[in-house]
Amino acid sequence: MIPIDYYLWLSAVLFTIGVLGVLYRRNAIIVFMCIELMLNAVNLVMVAFSNYMNDAAGQVFVFFIMAVAAAEVAVGLAILIMMYRITKTTDINILNRLKW
Amino acid sequence: MTLNLFYFLSFVAIFASLLVVFSKSPVHSVLYLIVAFFAIGGHYLLLNAEFLFIVHIIVYAGAIMVLFLYVIMLLNLNEESEPHKSNLLKFAAAIAGGLLLLILVASLKGVDQLPAATMQHDVGYVKKLGHVLFTEYLLPFEITSVLLLAAMVGAVMLGKPEKYNKG
Numbered sequence: 001m002i003p004i005d006y007y008l009w010l011s012a013v014l015f016t017i018g019v020l021g022v023l024y025r026r027n028a029i030i031v032f033m034c035i036e037l038m039l040n041a042v043n044l045v046m047v048a049f050s051n052y053m054n055d056a057a058g059q060v061f062v063f064f065i066m067a068v069a070a071a072e073v074a075v076g077l078a079i080l081i082m083m084y085r086i087t088k089t090t091d092i093n094i095l096n097r098l099k100w
Numbered sequence: 101m102t103l104n105l106f107y108f109l110s111f112v113a114i115f116a117s118l119l120v121v122f123s124k125s126p127v128h129s130v131l132y133l134i135v136a137f138f139a140i141g142g143h144y145l146l147l148n149a150e151f152l153f154i155v156h157i158i159v160y161a162g163a164i165m166v167l168f169l170y171v172i173m174l175l176n177l178n179e180e181s182e183p184h185k186s187n188l189l190k191f192a193a194a195i196a197g198g199l200l201l202l203i204l205v206a207s208l209k210g211v212d213q214l215p216a217a218t219m220q221h222d223v224g225y226v227k228k229l230g231h232v233l234f235t236e237y238l239l240p241f242e243i244t245s246v247l248l249l250a251a252m253v254g255a256v257m258l259g260k261p262e263k264y265n266k267g
Contacts, residue, residue: 002106005211010110012204014117020197021121024190026183029126033133037117040140051147056223056232059152066159067244071251073164077171078258084175091183
């Protein structure tokens with residue numbers, strides 16, 4: 001059977017790829033996708049621990065995380081479309097005018 | 101056999117995630133992200149979490165990815181319109197990501213002393229999970245439905261053209 005630490009390593013690598021994508025890309029849609037990737041890395045480690053501890057609470061939390069992720073993507077993409085309508089680009093560097 | 105399957109799914113997930121970050125066209129990124137999500141769903145199956153596997157496929161591959169593809173189609177994004185960071189910033193991003201991985205690896209160093217999981221539990225089945233969800237976590241479940249309603253109203257309001265939002 002698969003040891004629990006294999007899942008921890010895998011989640012760490014997936015989470016790091018997500019963080020790398022957020023830092024590396026300038027397209028706001030890709031940044032969103034990388035955030036989804038990070039959420040999935042966390043979900044994976046929660047399911048692994050839920051199975052390891054024989055406790056269903058972890059999987060219920062994953063269920064809630066999925067619901068929140070769906071809500072987040074819906075609102076985020078709506079904001080993105082509104083931003084595109086005004087600026088005609090999805091470049092996140094345009095958003096630095098929000099600083100002032 | 102199970103371990104080989106684990107290695108295969110992990111390889112697919114990591115490779116597809118890397119391609120999400122490094123592929124040129126946003127449409128390709130979305131398609132690779134679907135592959136990565138299916139690989140992670142396979143991990144859920146390996147962990148006996150059948151309910152979560154189904155929900156994961158429906159929510160991520162079915163709903164969220166369609167939303168992403170639809171937005172990319174609507175905005176008509178392609179390789180030419182893709183903004184790029186300068187090489188210095190890309191290098192800094194790679195260094196920062198590598199440092200994060202280093203910290204995570206360092207913090208997980210002693211973890212291999214844990215005993216191997218048995219992985220034969222029935223916690224992932226719909227019956228047991230539903231019982232926990234509707235007794236212990238009933239209030240968060242109801243609040244989640246309010247959250248989804250609020251998100252729906254917010255998305256509709258934000259998505260409307262500007263002229264309809266006056267008055």
